[in-house]
Amino acid sequence: MSDKHVDEVSGVETTGHVWDGIRELNNPLPRWWLWTFYATIIWAIGYMVLYPAIPMISGATKGVLGYSSRQEVAENLADAKAAQGTFVEQIAATPVEEIEANPELLQFAMAGGAAAFKVNCIQCHGSGAQGSEGYPNLNDDDWLWGGSIDEVYQTITHGIRDPQDDDARFSEMPAFGEMLEPEQIREVAAYVISLSGTPSDAALVEPGKVVFEENCASCHGETAQGDKDFGAPNLADAIWLYEGDEAGVAAQVRQPQHGVMPAWGARLGDTTVKQLAVFVHSLGGGQ
């Protein structure tokens, strides 16, 4: 534009644009802004040279540093593994029953076990390992297959009645509905209930005792204290895996239910199972 217009108040040239008598000052960009802008350009050039930046038909330019986010994740994972490194190795090398004697290993195993428990175990045993009907409570001192850390470790590794693991703990109570008269089942149920101090029909208890000794004592024991070799539950204690009344016991005698727990050794690896065993053993009922 040939006719330059200079604003009177500021003494600054205007752009020549007028809106309703208002003119736009043609101030230069603030210097700090301009230098910041140049700095970002230099930064961007440096960035494009150093890092992957320009998209190509397959992938993008690699950048001088050879950075990739995928590789960074891999490195982070490797770092995390390395941070656990010695502990994981130590746990792998330590027999499970000796882990608790080492406070550092115990702490690591407890944390790892608690995490693995939350991922793999709470679906059946509950978030507090409190169990539910048919799924044992792991906090108490009643163990179907033994509550020493070794036995717990064995149970987790191979599972219970897992058809895919030949070493899985296995036992099945016969369905006595086909072998005993309904009356006999009522009697033996009343007897079993009476063993843990629950009141039951005295007229049924006496004959029930006979039925028990003839049919049940071979596995559950003379005093109904159970047998961990067969996973035969203790029937004289206060804890019931299934319903603990006469009807519940009778149902279990007639047509027993059997819980199945998968074998975890192959799935989780030995160190994780060891940590799980330590965690479960520490819950309060470990023997």
Added chain:
Amino acid sequence: MNTHTRQNEVAAEDIERLDADPVNAAWKRKPLYEARKKIFPKRASGRFRQFKWLVMIITLGIYYITPWLRWDRGPFAPDQAVLVDLANRRFYFFFIEIWPQEFFFVAGLLVMAGFGLFLITSAVGRAWCGYTCPQTVWVDLYLVVERAIEGDRNARMKLESAPWTFDKVWKRVSKHAIWLLIGVATGGAWIFYFADAPTLLHNFFVGNAPAVAYMTVGILTATTYLFGGLMREQVCTYMCPWPRIQAAMLDENSLVVTYNDWRGEPRGKHAKKAAAQGVSLGDCVDCNACVAVCPMGIDIRDGQQLECITCALCIDACDGVMDKLGRDRGLIAYATLADYEQNMAIATGGGTHAIDPEKVRDPDGHFHDKVKHFDWKVIFRLRTMVYMTVWAVIGLALLVALLSRDRLELNVLHDRNPQYVLQSNGDIQNGFTVKLLNMIPEPRVIFLSIEGLPGATMTAPGVNQPAGTSLAISVEPDRLREIKLHVTQPKEYIEGAVAKFRLVAEDKSSTERDVYVANFNAPEAR
């Protein structure tokens, strides 16, 4: 046009012009933006300048030396007197060690700092701004460098407008280099508060310090250089909120740097010429010494203003001039608004005429008896006493809390799930997470026992002790130990769904103890 003039109409000259002025009249509009005018403060000398040197030495000394002080806390704790150990979440201050949950001590100190600021400001104005604010101290330090290299005000102004000769380049480069070095030292000192200073210093120079240390030094170097060297008074005027808050703290009895125009005006150098015209001049000879020394570049004679940080250098400058003239000091002085107004009333005859400096003096040249002078007693008034009391009460409360605080703590968390566990023999077991805090830098054996739960015993995994009512648990120095606790109560003692009992943690050697009242849950009675 007379033909259009009708009867009873007045002539245009007879219409009165009203005394009205639009607030934004075109002729008084100014652009909103004004470019900064560079300030070249002249070196001042005098009482306040000396006091400011002293404050500068003390504050910078505290800042740079503190991290290097040692304090023996035994083999289990760091020996740095003041240390903010972020990694381990401990704060050490000489004999005091603070854990994160004791942060209220720091909050209390901050509240005290707030009230201290109110107290100081209501008593002596913006003393914080003028003497101790880091911005003021570092600008002062940067000015020392500037003056040493480029000379005082006039030399610096000359250099500023001089062409870029080798001499100017050399001076500018060395000035900025030293400023940057001071910036590095400032940022460098800061990081020593957060780690063992000698170790960090070594690691810093061999390149082994954590990245955050280098970043902190970098950022603080940049801000120190930028704020102290380049931005200076703009930080106070435009960035700092404190100048805007100060007005609420000042009252008519606050001592603030004041130009006493009741004895200064009318200002002028030529007393005799003025006397010949029948005017007697005041003490101000309009030498502008007060303006030249001002680091904010303002004229205190315009009265109290936002920009004034009350550094009192204008008092020194003016006192020097008054001394030379053989006049009383205090033309610019710390004065209260109340005193100032009373003196003004004397000088202006109660506001009836312009300032007449003769009115404040007796014929012998001394000040009139009624003229009010600086009196430090004005500091002690109801307002400052209230601030002082609140400040002291908070301080005492913190001190009592500090001296009576526990160094052994017990936190107990009942298991949420399961609430209780039925054992095979019918007993009930409850699980707890127990945290034992040994807050002294020595290892301790803490006895944990249960009281008030009949027949109950406890065990803890990892603490290999037989079930009983008491466990001896060793806790590392200055550490928290978390243990899982299983408390079992035989079924014959169980009375209801919830029983309260006490968990007691005790250090038998010092008799320190902490008690936690916990719940023991059991199934509802059937």
